[in-house]
Amino acid sequence: MDNYIVSARKYRPTTFQSVVGQKALVQTLKAAIATRKLAHAYLFCGTRGVGKTTCARIFAKTINCMHPTPDGEACNECESCRAFNEQRSLNIMELDAASNNSVEDIRQLIDKVRVPPQLGQYKVYIIDEVHMLSSAAFNAFLKTLEEPPHHAIFILATTEKHKLLPTILSRCQIYDFQRITISDIADHLRYVAGQEGYAAEEEALNVIAQKADGGMRDALSIFDQIAASSGGNITYRATIENLNMLDYDYYFRLTDAFLAGDVPSALLVFDEVLRAGFAAQLFVNGLSSHFRDLMVCRDAATRPLLEVGASIAERYAAQAAACSNAFLYRAMELSNRCDLDYRISNNKRLLVELMLIKICQLSVPQAPAEQPAPAIRQMQAAPVPTSQNGTPSPAPAPKSEVPAPTAAPAPQPVARPVSTPAASPSPSVPPARPVPPTTQAVREKRVPPTISIKYRAAEDTPAVAAEPEADMNEPFTADDLEKAWLAFAETIPTETVLLQTMRTCRPQPESETAFTIVVDNRGQLEKLNGRAAEILHFLKKTLRNTRIEMHVRESEQQERRKLNSPTELYTSMVEKNPDLDLLRDSFGLELA
Secondary structure, rough: OOOOOOOOHHHOOOOOHHOOOOHHHHHHHHHHOOOOOOEEEEEEEEOOOOHHHHHHHHHHHOOOOOOOOOOOOOOOOOOHHHHHOOOOOOOOEEEOOOOOHHHHHHHHHHHHHHHHHHHHOOEEEEEEEEHOOHHHHHHHHHHHOOOOOOOOOEEEEEOHHHHHHHHHHOOOOEEEOOOHHHHHHHHHHHHHHHHHHOOHHHHHHHHHHHHHOHHHHHHHHHHHHHHHHOOOEEOOHHHHHHHOOOOOOOHHHHHHHHHHOHHHHHHHHHHHHHHHOOOOOHHHHHHHHHHHHHHOOOOOOOOOOOOOOHHHHHHHHHHOOOOOOHHHHHHHHHHHHHHHHHHOOOOOHHHHHHHHHHHHHHOOOOOOOOOHHHHHHHHHHOOOOEEEOOEOOOOOOOOOOOOOHHHHOOOOEEEEOOOOHHOOOOOOOOOOOOOOOOOOOHHHHHHHOOOOOOOOOOOOOOOOOOOOOOEEEOOOOOOHHHHHHHHHHHOOOOOOHHHHHHHHHOOEEOOOEEEEEEEEHHHHHHHHHHHHHHHHHHHHHHHOEEOOEEEEOOOOOOOOOOOHHHHHHHHHHHHOHHHHHHHHHHHHHOOO
């Protein structure tokens, strides 16, 4: 136990070839060494655990090697390489700028730079976390960094490049280290497990790689922790328990409940997650990631974006085949909205449960022949419109006693909202609806095509679960339309902006089946456009008429006159209140 070395130190790369995940950068450094085109200052920047200090040490050892290999690696046999491997080399000096960030520390460094190397050609100074230097220390270091002795090379390493002065950046060759990919980390962990004699499951290594967030040092530390707790048997179950991560199985079970429309099962799975000690927001974030993974699995071109083990990938592919794109898009939108509203919600559990219920309803088919709610039935039971002389208008379907030439056009409204002279009722039989149809020219004048949006049944978005029964054409009144409009508004109590818009902006009938919504601003217009397909679907089903058309436009507001001078401002105020001029005269005031 006394000789135990953690994997992050034991398996730290000692050659360029053993560096993981930085292939392009390593090739550039090796080419510079091979051609002897070495800069006097380098800046290695990147997130933690990606190999900045490791590459700096390898670079320092290689440029001082007496017999480098043809591929640009150190020989590890000469005196300089042996001194480096035994940590007794005087040609490499490391400085931690986090604890040595004063001007005095930099002055001591500058004094040491003047001493030439005793063995080898270069003295390499590695300054880690260089962004921690004070401004005075940076200023003291500028001249030496720009023009050091020919034997001195500086390698600066930092995780926050944006904190460095531009004068420092201009004096260095900058190398940006990228995050190590999940596949590269998993491959290296598999190699370490083989060297240590551990048994490791593929899914467990992928979970560790995801948790490491692109850092190899973090991955190796997690690997050691799980190997110690599991006795060298690194399983998927032991990994998620040690890392306090949600199991994939929760999300697969939830998605099955969503596809079946099983609300109780979805709520019970969520309750099981909470009882296991996981935070609700962590659950919501994981659910969003699960929907994202299902989406990328639906296309062979995006399937490589799924970074999980082979067995988990097969489950994803099987479940993705049962999901539609419309379902996944809408489910991701709902989960993302829940994540955004989570912090401001007072009842966080209810917020998440409402999201789960809404997602369950996405895949439940809406029966077109379903009886409407009691309030809707009362709207449909409205009195039959009467004519001007008080007699009821003829019913649409049965034949009336009015002679055929006058009664024939009235039974069924036309398919298009534009009426023609041949289809208009005769003077003896007034129209059955109080709203007279308008012509196409008038409608185009009222709703400019540049700002109006027209929705038809064929243009509904896939987010709508089911379309009403084909070719329904029951008549409805303007009052029926407004009640149905407000009925939909009551189904969205949490969407404050859209709810208030629908309560204040009422439908204005244009014809028998078309109406216009006039909103006050662009924000209300975008809110209605985003949910227009669902609103239109609800109205068609409630009013049992598939020929309904909706137009949304902004109101034509008067352009406000700009007041560019004090005189214009004063004149405008006097127009509103003439007593202001009397006040000015009484005090003898003048405009500036």
